[in-house]
Structures are given as C-alpha cells and as structure tokens.
Amino acid sequence: DGGITQSPKYLFRKEGQNVTLSCEQNLNHDAMYWYRQDPGQGLRLIYYSQIVNDFQKGDIAEGYSVSREKKESFPLTVTSAQKNPTAFYLCASSGGVGRSGANVLTFGAGSRLTVL
C-alpha cells in the first residue's frame, strides 16, 4: 500500500541535542511538507519542497533544517537552536505542483518529540 512513513513515532531529546525525524513516501509525489502541531495552534508550516533538491521555508523555519536529496525522502532536523521543540510533527505529501489537480495532502502518522 502506498503511503507516508514517519519515524520514530516517539522521540525524547535532551536540551542541546539535534534530532532528525524521518519521512518517507512511496506515492511518487513531487511535493512534501513538514508541519508542527501544538495544542490550540493548529498546524504550522515549517518547510516544504516542491521538487527534489529544492525546498522553501515555511512560517516557522527557525531552528529547523531539511534536505530533499531523493523524491521519496524529506527528513527534518530539529536543531539545538529551536527553543521550544516539544511538539507533534507531521509530514505530508501531495501529487504535484502548480494548479493541476489542487492536490490533496496525504499525511503520515506523526512523530511526537519531547525535550527533557
């Protein structure tokens, strides 16, 4: 079955450590996204990528970094510069760029990061 796999599901980090969240999709989608979810704040866009080897900052990119070396993979690194990293992180993908299809997002199951 096609879908998006996020790992790990739960992650604990000590302050000052970088951590990387994995996101892999086998949907052959061009675009991939990372959102952060906090209670009462909905989903906020961290980074997105419309094509391999290219990505753009979203609304809250500070303290995060990404790469898009392969179409299937869009890992997110939460760096020590992120002051409040405890949150639920969601990866998503969509099937194309531009106006064609007005693509629906397919989401992974999420990764919950807790800073100790």
Next chain:
Amino acid sequence: AQSVAQPEDQVNVAEGNPLTVKCTYSVSGNPYLFWYVQYPNRGLQFLLKYITGDNLVKGSYGFEAEFNKSQTSFHLKKPSALVSDSALYFCAVRLWGRDDKIIFGKGTRLHILP
C-alpha cells in the same frame, strides 16, 4: 494577509442532531478549500475539497461542505451526527503564486454527546 479561520475551538452536538463546523478564509484569487479530520495521535485524513463547480461538496463519512463566496466561508456539515464523528477538524486553503503551499486553521474539536 492570506489566512483561514475556524472561530470555534469546540463544538458540542447531541448524537443524531445536525452538526456544523465553521470556516472562513481570506485569500487572493479563487480559493481551493479543504477539510481534514484528525483522530488522537494520528495524522490528518482528507474529508473533502472545493475547487470549482457546485457550492455544495460531498465528502467522506457523510460529511458535506458549503462554499459561500460572498461570505468567504466553507462550513462543514453533517445531517445526523455520530459519536464516532468526535475528532479534531481542520479547514485548509491552498495558496498559489510565489507561496505555493497549504495553510490550516487552528482546528475545531467536535464532541458528539451520546
């Protein structure tokens, strides 16, 4: 600024009654609008979308949404609520142009009371 708003943090409805979850938007150009649902500790699932055409859009699990251009709204509705509809609902809008991305409202928690 382009945005999407969900004015209610929580909506309580008795089982069997009709439900409405509100969404308003502010975007330039014609909006592409979406509704998603999230169950605890899970990712979001797509319910329905409006692109063009009929203002009443039908989606998954008996949900529908009405696009109202003059009121810039896209309210989610269901004629008869089920307890299993209890979840967190998100309205979203696609932005085009330099920022080709999707933004979400803050979410509305729907409680269906048995």
